[in-house]
Structure formats: structure tokens, C-alpha cells
Amino acid sequence: MMNKHITVVGLGITGEAVARFLIKRGAIVTVTDNSSGDQVKKAAEKLKSMGVLIELGQHNPRLFYDTELIILSPGVPHTAKHFNEARDRGIQVLGEIELACRFISEPIIAVTGTNGKTTTTTLIGEMLKKSGKKTFVGGNIGNPLIDYIDSKQKADCLVVELSSFQLDTIEYFRPDVAVLLNITDDHMDRYPNFKAYVDSKARIFKNQASDDVAVLNGFDHAIEEISSRIKAKKIIFYQKDNALIRSKDYAVIEKQMVLSKPGISINIGNLKGWTPDLSKFKPVGIHNLENASAAILAALAAGATKEGINSALGNFKGLSHRLEKIATINGVDFINDSKATNTDAVAKAMETFDQPQIVIMGGRDKDSDFQRLRSVVRKHVKHMILMGESAEKIKGILSDIVGAEFAISMKDAVLKAFEASSPGDVVLLAPGCASFDMYANYKERGDDFRSAVQLIDSRRSP
Numbered sequence: 001m002m003n004k005h006i007t008v009v010g011l012g013i014t015g016e017a018v019a020r021f022l023i024k025r026g027a028i029v030t031v032t033d034n035s036s037g038d039q040v041k042k043a044a045e046k047l048k049s050m051g052v053l054i055e056l057g058q059h060n061p062r063l064f065y066d067t068e069l070i071i072l073s074p075g076v077p078h079t080a081k082h083f084n085e086a087r088d089r090g091i092q093v094l095g096e097i098e099l100a101c102r103f104i105s106e107p108i109i110a111v112t113g114t115n116g117k118t119t120t121t122t123l124i125g126e127m128l129k130k131s132g133k134k135t136f137v138g139g140n141i142g143n144p145l146i147d148y149i150d151s152k153q154k155a156d157c158l159v160v161e162l163s164s165f166q167l168d169t170i171e172y173f174r175p176d177v178a179v180l181l182n183i184t185d186d187h188m189d190r191y192p193n194f195k196a197y198v199d200s201k202a203r204i205f206k207n208q209a210s211d212d213v214a215v216l217n218g219f220d221h222a223i224e225e226i227s228s229r230i231k232a233k234k235i236i237f238y239q240k241d242n243a244l245i246r247s248k249d250y251a252v253i254e255k256q257m258v259l260s261k262p263g264i265s266i267n268i269g270n271l272k273g274w275t276p277d278l279s280k281f282k283p284v285g286i287h288n289l290e291n292a293s294a295a296i297l298a299a300l301a302a303g304a305t306k307e308g309i310n311s312a313l314g315n316f317k318g319l320s321h322r323l324e325k326i327a328t329i330n331g332v333d334f335i336n337d338s339k340a341t342n343t344d345a346v347a348k349a350m351e352t353f354d355q356p357q358i359v360i361m362g363g364r365d366k367d368s369d370f371q372r373l374r375s376v377v378r379k380h381v382k383h384m385i386l387m388g389e390s391a392e393k394i395k396g397i398l399s400d401i402v403g404a405e406f407a408i409s410m411k412d413a414v415l416k417a418f419e420a421s422s423p424g425d426v427v428l429l430a431p432g433c434a435s436f437d438m439y440a441n442y443k444e445r446g447d448d449f450r451s452a453v454q455l456i457d458s459r460r461s462p
Helices: 013-024 038-048 081-088 096-101 117-130 194-205 221-229 286-301 306-315 343-352 370-380 391-398 410-419 442-460
Strands: 005-009 028-033 053-056 069-072 092-095 108-112 135-139 157-161 177-180 213-217 233-237 243-245 251-253 258-261 264-267 324-329 332-336 357-361 381-386 403-406 426-429
Touching: 005 013, 013 028, 013 038, 013 069, 013 096, 028 038, 038 053, 069 081, 069 096, 081 092, 092 096, 108 117, 108 194, 108 286, 117 135, 117 157, 117 286, 117 306, 177 194, 177 286, 194 221, 213 221, 213 286, 233 286, 286 306, 286 343, 324 442, 332 442, 343 357, 343 370, 357 410, 370 381, 370 391, 381 391, 381 410, 391 403, 410 426, 410 442, 426 442
Parallel strands: 005 028, 005 069, 028 053, 069 092, 108 157, 108 177, 135 157, 177 213, 213 233, 332 426, 357 381, 357 426, 381 403
Antiparallel strands: 243 251, 258 264, 324 332
8 A cells, every 4th residue: 555545535433544544554645524523623633643635625526536546434425426437437436344354364243234233243242252252343333443453452353333335335345244134214315215225235245155154134024035145154033943032031042053164163053942041131122132133143153152142141231322211200211212213213112112102203314204103103102202304204294193292402302201291101212313413423312312301300309
């Protein structure tokens, strides 16, 4: 990479990590971001001190034509006109995952899906760590894969969460174990149709061969349709005779399989009838049991032990902003599911609770089909509080079956939800939308919900 002219597009966490990586290898690096906010400027100043050229507030087309390589951050659409024209000129356009994998020899366990990626990725990492393996956990989870290459601590294996955006820009990336959790409508504002989104998710298996492993959801119709294209050895979870969830309390491994390759091995044959211990598994909802099953099979494929898996299951308390109980006030449970940014996640959140629900929804629409929520809303929801850019759209689709009102802020939404509740109800934040109309990310939105709940709790304390 010495003296190679490289343009990095996007100055978020990933773009900054890529720029540092390239500068260390002697490349001539330019970073461009069409934002010029304070956070971007702060990152830009750090990179300038390392010799990186910076352009903020716009994307100058010249940067995409007078370069030898373009590296895109995940949030940048790879099909934009400038990048297609660059490809026509013979300029490679890659993502950070593809760049990183060319410098990595350790086994990789990759996880994708519309929902549950971070939970499953974290669980797999914990299972491997509890089994005595040095494990790097990163990718879309917030720790760029490329940072691993220059880290001082080398791992036995890498567990990587991947979004569809990251998969769009791979060429040779080949995980030893690839996990596909589910595929439901999401990001329809970025993809032309659902098929294109499915094809994007399927790219995780693009370069796998017969000695690799694919862990698949056997109850997902979209995954079933692409299964025949997969060359890797398939292990299917949540399906009879494979990894079967029989109740909310336990999963049973029944599939017999033996596979080995350099650096990674599976021997499930001797586990027939083994019951992983989910008695202390804290996350609620059948979808989290699906995530646990996927994690168990992927961890086994990467060499985890029964003891390590059970230890991780027992100690895993779930992640923030994912069906996270914030408080109980006057008999009303307040649940933060800010990470529910699509309709499938919202439906699963609603189906988790038997109690009547007051649901807070809204945000930046991703061209989602809110019609799909009508039956679950009719069954579980007694009232809705709507906020953000999509509030009018959601009300227009759902207000004929449930009462709905608007809120101007999260504080206003939580107060109205509490006023509409009765003891035994659940107030559920499940936005079904992106957060960018009002917040920097879903975490900030969830934190605002927590603060609003705590404010109500403090006012009602003696």
C-alpha cells in the first residue's frame, strides 16, 4: 500500500479506523464526508495530525476519479453514481470488511440477519471465551474488524457482526462459520425491493466452500429459498432434528455432524441429546431463544465446550436497548426496545408480553410496511403514542384499531403512556423506525426513554 492513493468515504468509527490503518502502511489517504458536524470535525483533526487529507461538507467527484482505491464506510450506498463511474474507470470500490479480511488468517465466525445480530454475536464471543479461546468480537457491533489487525492481543478466532451494507461490498471475504438469523423487511429505503435485500444478506455465503459451515434459521422462508445456493455444510436451528426449541426453557441438540478443517472443528455427533442449560438465560422472548440456538451451534462449530456454552448462557443478561426493563412504577413495567427499528422486531417485542401494552413508536421511516403490524397490535396493544417523522403515517395505518396520540418529545411520550396505563400494563418503547430524525442513534433514543422513565419515578417517590 506504500504511496498508493486511497480515498476513504465516511468519517465515522469505521472510516477513522480505516484511515489509521492505511496511513500506517504508507498510503496517501484522503477522507471525505458530506457532514461537517462537531463529531466529524473532531475525528478529522486527529487524522490531519497523522497526514490524512480531509474534505468535509461535500463529496468532490474528483476524489473518486483521481484515486487508485475507494474504501466505503457501511452507511455510504455502494450503488451511488460516483462509485459506479469509478468502477467503470477500473477503480476498485471496497468496504472495510473486505479490506480487513485480506490481512487476517485467523478463523472468522460471521453473523448477519435483520434482527438479533448483536445479541448472537456477543453470545458466541462469550461462549468461546468461557471455553478458553482468545476471542475478538467486532464488526458492526461497534468495534471495526480492521482494528484487530494492528492490535497487540492476537486471537484464536474472530466473531464478527455484519450488516447488509457491509456485505454489499465484499469480494473475497470468506467466513469459516456464517450465521444467518432471519430476513424480514428492513432498509427498504436503501434497497429497490425485498429480493435485493435478501440477496445482500445471502452474500455472507458467497465465498464459502464445502468445508465451511452455514448456520441457518429453519423457520425463515426467505432463508429457505436461498438455502440451495449455499455450498457450505448446513446446520439448521429451530427446526426438528437439528437444534429444536421445544419450550421457553431449553433447547436440544439432535443433529449429528463431524467436520474439521485447519483452525476450526465441529464434533456434534457426541452431543446428541445434550440439553444446553437455559434455566438462567435472562433475555425474554422466543426470538432470543432462536438467537441462543444459533449461538450454540456457531460456538460448537468454532470449538466451544459444553461447559463454556452453559457458563455463557447462565451469565448473559442481555444487551441494553433490547427489551430492557427500566422500571416498574405503580405496577406498570417500562420496557426499552429502542433497537426495534423495523416492523418484525416490533411484532416480536409485542408478542413477548401477555399484559396490555401502551406502545411508543415512530422515528425516521425506512419505507417500512406498518400494515404488517395490524394483527399483533389488535391482539396486544391498548394505546399508542406516536412521535417523530413517521407519526402521521403510522397513525393513518393503525389508528382504526387502537387509540393513538402524538408526542412532541420522549419525555412527553413517556408521560402520556404512563397516564394511559393501568397497574399490570406494559409501556413499551418499540419505535419500528430509525432514530436519525431526533437522535444520533438508537442508543441515544433509548437513553432518553430511560431518563424520562426515571423522571416519572423520582416524582412519584415519597
